[in-house]
Amino acid sequence: MSFSAKPRMMNSQLSGIVPVILAVAFLVAILVFSGRAQGAEMIIRGPQVSKEFLLGRFDPSRHPDFVEVALTHGNKRGMFLQRETYKAFLSMAEEGKKNGVKLTVISATRTFGHQKGIWEAKWKKQPAKLNETDRAIGVLRFTSMPGTSRHHWGTDIDLNSLENDYFQKAEGQRLYGWLSARAKEFGFCQPYNPKGPERPYGYEEEKWHWSYLPLAKLYLSQYAKRISLQDLKGFAGSNTAVSLDLIERYVLGINNDCR
Ligand SMILES: [Zn+2]
Secondary structure, X not given: OHHHHHHHHHHHHHHHHHHHHHHHHHHHHHHHHHHHHHHHOOOOOOOOOOHHHHOOXXXXXXXXXXXXXXXXXXXXXXOEEEHHHHHHHHHHHHHHHHOOOOOOEEEOOOOHHHHHHHHHHHHHHOOOOOOHHHHHHHHOOOOOOOOXXXXXXXXXXXXXXXXXXXXXXXXXXXXXXXXXXXXXXXXEEOOOOOOEOOEOOOOOOOOOEEEEHHHHHHHHHHHHHHOOHHHOOOOOOOOHHHHOOHHHHHHOOOOHHHO
């Protein structure tokens, strides 16, 4: 009895372990795969640049070409930029310092998920009586739809303040005056300049938002070629992207000097 019972018990123990081993192997495979998908091996250069990257669906903290902005140059931890963008920013910040202008990064790379959080919070705050298109137009004054932000690329930064008031006061005027005159020497351009005949559509002016063109130019041209309105999905109000001609009017609706 005892001889025959023991192997049977081992068999039943084994048959209990096999599903556990399979489950663990499956989880490991998912982790490895998602690690690749989220950043580590994502292609972010040249014409083969990943569509997922252009849409912000990756994790910059895991990508080898991204670095964290130091607290001496940013207002919080956890902000990432492409290494090349950051290097150019540091040169610009150093030159600014010599000229009595302190540049502080207050927002850098934002993922699809991050942008979705910002978008949906503002979406909910729109007046309830508005239809979906008017809601989207309201949010779009200063905020990009997830998947359409230049902040997805690790090339764009917001500096010092997100308030127009700040840029109307002496310190903000001085900062903006300096950036307008000097930023281009370091590769930076203001994509959201005042709207007018040359820029009839898109976001309102953002004096705080600067883009590193040597990299961003490529991403914009790849975006125009390869991303379609149907790629914009997975958030509240995404269906309005089509009627608003979002890529043409907002993603491509930038300062001509930044193309
Ligand atoms: Zn910005």
